[in-house]
Amino acid sequence: MNNIIFLDLKKINSQYEYELKEACSRVIDSGWYIMGKELTEFEAEFASYCNTKHCIGVANGLDALILVLRAWKELGLLNDGDEVIVPANTYIASILAISENGLKPVLCEPNIDTYNLDAQGIKKCITSKTKAILPVHIYGTISPMDEICQLAKDHNLLILEDCAQSHGAEIAGVKAGAWGDASGFSFYPGKNLGALGDAGAITTNDDKLADILVALRNYGSHKKYENLYQGVNSRLDEIQAAMLRVKIKYLADETILRQKIAEYYLSKINNPLVTLPNYQERNRHVWHLFVLRCKERSRLQSYLSENGIQTLIHYPIPPHKQKAYQEFNDYVLPLTEQIHREILSIPISPVMETAEIDCVVNIINNFR
Amino acid sequence: MNNIIFLDLKKINSQYEYELKEACSRVIDSGWYIMGKELTEFEAEFASYCNTKHCIGVANGLDALILVLRAWKELGLLNDGDEVIVPANTYIASILAISENGLKPVLCEPNIDTYNLDAQGIKKCITSKTKAILPVHIYGTISPMDEICQLAKDHNLLILEDCAQSHGAEIAGVKAGAWGDASGFSFYPGKNLGALGDAGAITTNDDKLADILVALRNYGSHKKYENLYQGVNSRLDEIQAAMLRVKIKYLADETILRQKIAEYYLSKINNPLVTLPNYQERNRHVWHLFVLRCKERSRLQSYLSENGIQTLIHYPIPPHKQKAYQEFNDYVLPLTEQIHREILSIPISPVMETAEIDCVVNIINNFR
Ligand SMILES: Cc1ncc(COP(=O)(O)O)c(/C=N/[C@@H]2[C@@H](O)[C@@H](OP(=O)(O)OP(=O)(O)OC[C@H]3O[C@@H](n4cc(C)c(=O)[nH]c4=O)C[C@@H]3O)O[C@H](C)[C@H]2O)c1O
Ligand SMILES: Cc1ncc(COP(=O)(O)O)c(/C=N/[C@@H]2[C@@H](O)[C@@H](OP(=O)(O)OP(=O)(O)OC[C@H]3O[C@@H](n4cc(C)c(=O)[nH]c4=O)C[C@@H]3O)O[C@H](C)[C@H]2O)c1O
Numbered sequence: 001m002n003n004i005i006f007l008d009l010k011k012i013n014s015q016y017e018y019e020l021k022e023a024c025s026r027v028i029d030s031g032w033y034i035m036g037k038e039l040t041e042f043e044a045e046f047a048s049y050c051n052t053k054h055c056i057g058v059a060n061g062l063d064a065l066i067l068v069l070r071a072w073k074e075l076g077l078l079n080d081g082d083e084v085i086v087p088a089n090t091y092i093a094s095i096l097a098i099s100e101n102g103l104k105p106v107l108c109e110p111n112i113d114t115y116n117l118d119a120q121g122i123k124k125c126i127t128s129k130t131k132a133i134l135p136v137h138i139y140g141t142i143s144p145m146d147e148i149c150q151l152a153k154d155h156n157l158l159i160l161e162d163c164a165q166s167h168g169a170e171i172a173g174v175k176a177g178a179w180g181d182a183s184g185f186s187f188y189p190g191k192n193l194g195a196l197g198d199a200g201a202i203t204t205n206d207d208k209l210a211d212i213l214v215a216l217r218n219y220g221s222h223k224k225y226e227n228l229y230q231g232v233n234s235r236l237d238e239i240q241a242a243m244l245r246v247k248i249k250y251l252a253d254e255t256i257l258r259q260k261i262a263e264y265y266l267s268k269i270n271n272p273l274v275t276l277p278n279y280q281e282r283n284r285h286v287w288h289l290f291v292l293r294c295k296e297r298s299r300l301q302s303y304l305s306e307n308g309i310q311t312l313i314h315y316p317i318p319p320h321k322q323k324a325y326q327e328f329n330d331y332v333l334p335l336t337e338q339i340h341r342e343i344l345s346i347p348i349s350p351v352m353e354t355a356e357i358d359c360v361v362n363i364i365n366n367f368r
Numbered sequence: 369m370n371n372i373i374f375l376d377l378k379k380i381n382s383q384y385e386y387e388l389k390e391a392c393s394r395v396i397d398s399g400w401y402i403m404g405k406e407l408t409e410f411e412a413e414f415a416s417y418c419n420t421k422h423c424i425g426v427a428n429g430l431d432a433l434i435l436v437l438r439a440w441k442e443l444g445l446l447n448d449g450d451e452v453i454v455p456a457n458t459y460i461a462s463i464l465a466i467s468e469n470g471l472k473p474v475l476c477e478p479n480i481d482t483y484n485l486d487a488q489g490i491k492k493c494i495t496s497k498t499k500a501i502l503p504v505h506i507y508g509t510i511s512p513m514d515e516i517c518q519l520a521k522d523h524n525l526l527i528l529e530d531c532a533q534s535h536g537a538e539i540a541g542v543k544a545g546a547w548g549d550a551s552g553f554s555f556y557p558g559k560n561l562g563a564l565g566d567a568g569a570i571t572t573n574d575d576k577l578a579d580i581l582v583a584l585r586n587y588g589s590h591k592k593y594e595n596l597y598q599g600v601n602s603r604l605d606e607i608q609a610a611m612l613r614v615k616i617k618y619l620a621d622e623t624i625l626r627q628k629i630a631e632y633y634l635s636k637i638n639n640p641l642v643t644l645p646n647y648q649e650r651n652r653h654v655w656h657l658f659v660l661r662c663k664e665r666s667r668l669q670s671y672l673s674e675n676g677i678q679t680l681i682h683y684p685i686p687p688h689k690q691k692a693y694q695e696f697n698d699y700v701l702p703l704t705e706q707i708h709r710e711i712l713s714i715p716i717s718p719v720m721e722t723a724e725i726d727c728v729v730n731i732i733n734n735f736r
Binding site for chain 1 (some may be wrong): 376377378379381382385388389392393395396397398399400401402427428429430431434460461464467468556557563564565566587588593594595596597598599600601602603605606607608681683684685687690691692693
């Protein structure tokens with residue numbers, strides 16, 4: 001019997017076991033646990049990876065998004081009630097970040113081929129109150145940032161990229177996180193770059209924004225005991241920064257492994273009951289998730305499970321149908337609803353064995 | 369030349385070095401990094417330490433306070449603009465938690481002998497809009513919770529204890545964290561129970577509150593992918609929970625060491641230029657900080673520094689004079705201002721050597 005689990009994080013991290021333990025020991029021994037040199041080094045390394053001027057470590061991916069919008073409010077660029085366009089088919093965190101700030105999420109239908117926003121879809125949602133776009137590079141594929149940036153420029157809108165699932169995805173050599181006015185990253189353990197706990201970061205080229213964010217994550221304080229803003233506590237621990245510094249070294253190689261598996265899946269899975277993700281130019285997609293569609297999703301999921309293949313659904317309930325957002329419950333968003341009804345994420349990860357990959361292909365192809 | 373640093377966290381944690389490293393390794397090897405069994409165990413251990421029904425781990429001490437007030441709003445017990453009475457002489461986080469929730473901080477003058485709120489002071493601040501009291505057990509001494517609870521009962525007010533500085537302080541055998549309707553704890557590394565990164569917790573005996581908090585810290589979700597509330601991401605990492613499980617075993621002994629040093633300071637420091645903290649019945653004070661007052665504080669601080677003794681000021685600027693709270697800048701709060709002008713925290717910690725303690729005493733006594 002197969003036992004192909006969805007994501008074998010234990011195996012992923014055990015590859016770097018000694019380095020990770022060494023990193024923890026180094027921090028324990030140092031006696032310095034918050035906002036020290038591991039964080040500064042990691043911020044420099046991640047800014048360099050994204051090719052942005054600044055990286056500001058924060059406690060998690062949701063906070064990264066929340067804090068950028070909060071900073072823009074502090075800077076007078078956004079005001080209560082302003083509209084922010086966001087894909088309707090995202091992880092709920094993208095939307096929470098908007099409502100948390102007293103702004104209005106405008107749920108936009110995605111492109112059904114890429115599951116991402118495109119300029120055409122966004123255009124339909126722009127009103128006189130629109131002040132920002134929050135494109136989510138879902139599943140690992142970067143949104144068409146070239147056209148979205150042009151649109152934002154034409155309409156004088158801010159762009160906050162949600163890069164929680166897309167570390168390293170790029171268009172024309174420019175990575176996710178370097179297109180928008182600012183970007184939020186998650187280093188949740190299961191992400192392509194995952195810490196061993198919660199962690200996140202913001203990237204930006206904007207000095208003023210970076211400066212205010214550094215205070216907002218630290219009770220609103222730049223200088224000990226002096227509070228310029230009403231801030232929060234959202235810091236990236238030294239111990240997590242040290243472990244991220246280990247893992248970032250392997251990110252590029254792990255991304256290539258993901259891309260190879262995805263390309264193999266794309267070329268070998270050929271069951272007419274299953275819709276494969278769109279092929280994307282290499283590097284446009286970093287395959288955080290490999291997401292199929294199937295009209296009979298629940299039957300497919302049970303079948304795979306009976307055959308020892310674990311799958312997940314990202315996500316079973318669209319945000320507008322959640323109890324947390326009763327104000328949106330009556331919305332009719334056919335594409336978004338279809339996506340949530342039909343999608344299924346199959347295993348993909350840098351530690352999958354060839355035999356496992358083949359097994360996934362064969363079992364899916366034998367689904368009737 | 370002496371070199372008595374304010375708080376030697378490196379030395380404190382190096383006592384438990386092997387256990388801490390073993391705890392990290394255990395979590396790294398487990399492959400499970402968020403909301404797993406280390407957290408569950410720590411929550412049970414800390415609830416048992418405080419003798420409360422529930423403990424809910426969160427990302428830090430500020431979030432602990434924010435989330436309780438947020439939960440009370442969700443439960444309809446608080447509404448925008450309601451007044452919350454809080455000591456004017458606290459760390460700014462206590463006040464941030466209130467304004468973060470759209471509630472109104474009412475800055476109350478403390479008792480000059482204990483630096484804490486008392487019933488008499490609170491009474492003067494109660495209006496028809498008062499809905500809650502947020503007593504801060506500052507420096508490690510528990511507020512007079514017996515009388516504060518009675519007052520709250522008489523006026524139908526909620527109590528949120530800020531226990532960031534007072535792990536284990538007690539009155540009549542009942543610990544800080546077990547008196548109020550809910551309590552917030554910080555495990556910032558320098559706290560009496562300190563993690564090796566940011567961490568915090570909420571204690572309460574209220575089942576309904578505990579239930580909602582468990583969702584609010586996790587995007588508003590009790591069950592994966594189902595969001596009942598608009599929540600945040602504020603979790604206590606497995607790795608920090610595992611290290612806190614090591615450190616909690618030594619908390620009682622470390623507290624006794626702090627109490628012994630404090631009692632020694634109280635009996636030996638006898639410089640008329642210096643006002644000592646009030647003697648407190650044992651266990652009422654856990655001596656997170658040992659705080660003197662001196663009319664010539666800056667001269668005393670320089671003198672101690674020249675003599676190799678590092679001190680800190682908790683805190684140099686009262687919250688109502690911070691730029692972050694311009695709406696309070698004109699307030700006149702004479703006791704609070706006097707406190708901030710005169711206080712000085714001298715070294716106290718479980719790893720101080722007898723020679724160091726004597727040295728601090730002698731040097732202070734020689735201040736002219
Ligand atoms: C677009 C977008 N924007 C903002 C955010 C917010 O970022 P955040 O605040 O950092 O979460 C997200 C987050 N996104 C993710 C979200 O996609 C979802 O991801 P998920 O794949 O459902 O996650 P999971 O099932 O918990 O983990 C994946 C697998 O990994 C295994 N695992 C997991 C853990 C934690 C472990 O320790 N060991 C394991 O073996 C279990 C599963 O098989 O839920 C998470 C809590 C969010 O962080 C996002 O997708
Ligand atoms: C009443 C009340 N309510 C809510 C809160 C909010 O809780 P929080 O969100 O968890 O911070 C606090 C927080 N309270 C504290 C606050 O009291 C203040 O504490 P502090 O003594 O000024 O702290 P510090 O100077 O950073 O550390 C103390 C000493 O320890 C050394 N050190 C420090 C670190 C971090 C290290 O890694 N290694 C070291 O050697 C340096 C110093 O000599 O500032 C902190 C950031 C807050 O968490 C509070 O007091």
